Amino acid sequence: MSTKRLDGDAVSQTELRMRDGQATTVADEAITALAEVLRGRLVRPSDVDYDDARAVWNGMVDRHPALIVQCAGVADVVTSVNFAGEHDLLVAVRGGGHNAAGNAVCDGGLVIDLSLMKGVRVDPLARTVRAEGGVTIGELDHESQAFGLAVPMGVVTETGIAGLTLAGGIGWLRRKHGLSCDNLMSADVVTANGELVTASSENNADLLWALQGGGGNFGVVTSFEFRAYPVGPEVFFAFVIHPGTGRDARAALQFYREWSQEASDEISSFAILWHAPEIDEIPAEHHGAPIVVYLAMYAGDAGEGEAALQSLRDYGSPIADLSAVTPYLEVQRFFDADYPAHEMRYYWKSRYLNELSAEAMDALIRLNEASPSHHSTLDVWQLGGALSRVPPQNTAFGDRSAPYLIGIEANWESPEDDAACIEWGREVFRVLEPFSSDREYFNFPGLYEEGDQSVRDTFGENLGRLQSVKRTYDPDNLFRLNHNIPAS
Ligand SMILES: Cc1cc2nc3c(=O)[nH]c(=O)nc-3n(C[C@H](O)[C@H](O)[C@H](O)COP(=O)(O)OP(=O)(O)OC[C@H]3O[C@@H](n4cnc5c(N)ncnc54)[C@H](O)[C@@H]3O)c2cc1C
Structure with missing residues (x-):
């Protein structure tokens, strides 16, 4: 014009x-x-x-x-x-x-x-990794594993470390070493007035605290410094597939509940309700049928891991048991092919479960069977372990008491299915409400349709401190496209 x-x-x-x-x-x-x-x-x-x-x-x-x-x-x-x-x-x-x-x-x-900002620097002696804001998990892993190290991140390697860390970050190391944000030692941040500040336990400690779960509310993080841990190069990875309908599914989830309550911190696991993909490893008669998949990684010696995960593999009569000693980098890439960029459509939400009750299990089984897309999944993330021992007030992330998180993943191919698949995701969210706390995991945010109320419920007692940090670093709410901290 x-x-x-x-x-x-x-x-x-x-x-x-x-x-x-x-x-x-x-x-x-x-x-x-x-x-x-x-x-x-x-x-x-x-x-x-x-x-x-x-x-x-x-x-x-x-x-x-x-x-x-x-x-x-x-x-x-x-x-x-x-x-x-x-x-x-x-x-x-x-x-x-x-x-x-x-x-x-x-x-x-x-x-x-920031997606061109790809610098990663590993300090193998101090066991720290510094990474710029455009780095993906795969890039971080590539540099860290060259020194036998790993930073706790998520389970798909194309995901950005930035958004993931700022809202928490749960992956295969969560029960051994905590959330990604728990391992954030310092960050360089360009705040709303264009100033570059470093947030660490010595400087701007309130800002570091807020970045540990408070999201992108406070500025643009140009670089992150993380603690890293010796992992791999090989670990034991359990991958067991069971039928996912009726009594079989209920028994498989019930076993998983008992087993996961006894698991050591080295083990981080899922039970995933899904429909069997057409892959050679699954017999053809199960293709397209509901399944319950156990996945577990042992963060320690691979031999010890094999012994520790044997009980999970021994349960029932699986359709397939594809467990094996696996390179850590391959475990990290395990899900990658299921989540292609740009071509598929996604609507993800979450619910923390206070317990995996019989009613909750039945609801999950029924909702999985009713899913309009066979790409969709209901993921029971085992929590607890190291991540649950961080007191709620220590990081903005807040309360960690729930033993399970349900990842509600509507995944589909065609725009004509948008309404049905989004409605399915919302239906799961509604049905699980009676079994859940009122908190959400903001890395699986839906379309942020719950708004302010969800932000208030999720941050709970940390909200006041977050509002005060927001007033200091972004008083006019320049950074608002996130789980936005309400001004009052
Ligand atoms: C395939 C897939 C798998 C996933 N697996 C996991 C998982 O295993 N565990 C888990 O916890 N989560 C997982 N997630 C969720 C993921 O953590 C979030 O989608 C997260 O937002 C991704 O970060 P990003 O940098 O790629 O996102 P972006 O879309 O780039 O950013 C998301 C938001 O983060 C903020 N932000 C991003 N970069 C910066 C920055 N440099 N400074 C300040 N604010 C910034 C902004 O508010 C932005 O809107 C997964 C997501 C996908 C798509």
């Missing part, structure tokens, strides 16, 4: 969205000047790679930002934050782009995209 300047010349302008959602215009001169001062790149709708730059993992998300700054380093992040502040723009922050609700992008606003 163009408007007249006072001297009569036309000024071309770009229409953008402000943080309150209203439209505004910015002179193209200012946008060109922004592009010129970057070491990275400004991507605009007229660029040939615009569609690639705005695509996120969830194929259902189709947002059109006005400006995408692909930052090369901290200076570009500072420039972007200042530009957004000057023009009061709506801002999205992108790490790995895996947030299921698609908050890494926004319509009409400015995206601060």
Whole structure:
């Protein structure tokens, strides 16, 4: 668009969205000047790679930002934050782009995209790893395992470490070494006024506390420093498949409940309700039928792990037992192929279960059978262990008392199935309510439809402190596309 300047010349302008959602215009001169001062790149709708730059993992998300700054380093992040502040723009922050609700992008606003910022530095003696904000789990693992180390992260390697850590982070090391955010030692953060601060236990300790579960509310984290632990290179991985209907399914879940209550901290496991995929390892007569899958990794010596996981493998008459000594890196990649980026559609929510009661098990079995998509799963994450021993007030993440988390994963292929699959996810969320606490795990946020109330319930007694940190580092709520901390 163009408007007249006072001297009569036309000024071309770009229409953008402000943080309150209203439209505004910015002179193209200012946008060109922004592009010129970057070491990275400004991507605009007229660029040939615009569609690639705005695509996120969830194929259902189709947002059109006005400006995408692909930052090369901290200076570009500072420039972007200042530009957004000057023009009061709506801002999205992108790490790995895996947030299921698609908050890494926004319509009409400015995206601060860290996905080119890939630096990782391992200190093998101190057992620490420093990683920039655009690093994925696979990249972090690659560098860490070169020194026999691992940082507790999630279970799919294309996920960004940034969003995952800021909202918690649960993976195969959770019961031995805690959440990702529990292992965050320090972070460099560009705050809303464009200042770079380091948050650690010595400096800005309140900010470090808030980053440990409080999400992207406080600034753009340009680099994370983590504690790492010796793991692998091989571990024992249990992968056992049982029938998933009726009494068989109930018995398999009941056994899993008893077994998981006795498991040592080295073991982190799941029971997953799913439909059998058409793979050679599963006999053809089970293809497409409901199944219960046990998955467990032993974070320690592989031989000890084999012995420790034998009891899980001994239960019942499995359809298949594919357990084996496995490279840790392969365990980390185990789920990757099931979650292709861009082409599938996803709606993920969660419920913490106070107990895996008979009623809850029956509901899970029934809901799995009723799922409109055979890609969908109901994941019973075993919690407890190290992650549960961190007192709620020690990190923003808060209460860790629930023994199980149910990951509600609606996964499907075709846009025509959007309504049915999202409704299934919401139905599971509703049905599980009586068995659950009122907290949510914000890395599986649905479409954030529960809003403020869920943020209040989830942070509980930590909410007041989070609000105070928010007022210090982002008083005008520039960073709002997240599980946003309410001002009062
Ligand atoms: C296939 C798949 C598997 C998953 N598995 C697990 C799992 O095993 N365990 C688990 O805990 N979670 C898991 N998740 C959930 C995952 O943790 C979240 O989707 C998380 O948001 C991903 O982080 P990201 O950086 O890729 O996301 P993005 O979409 O890039 O970012 C999500 C949000 O985080 C904030 N953010 C991102 N980067 C920064 C930054 N540098 N500074 C400040 N704020 C930032 C922003 O608010 C942004 O909207 C999985 C997700 C997917 C898609």
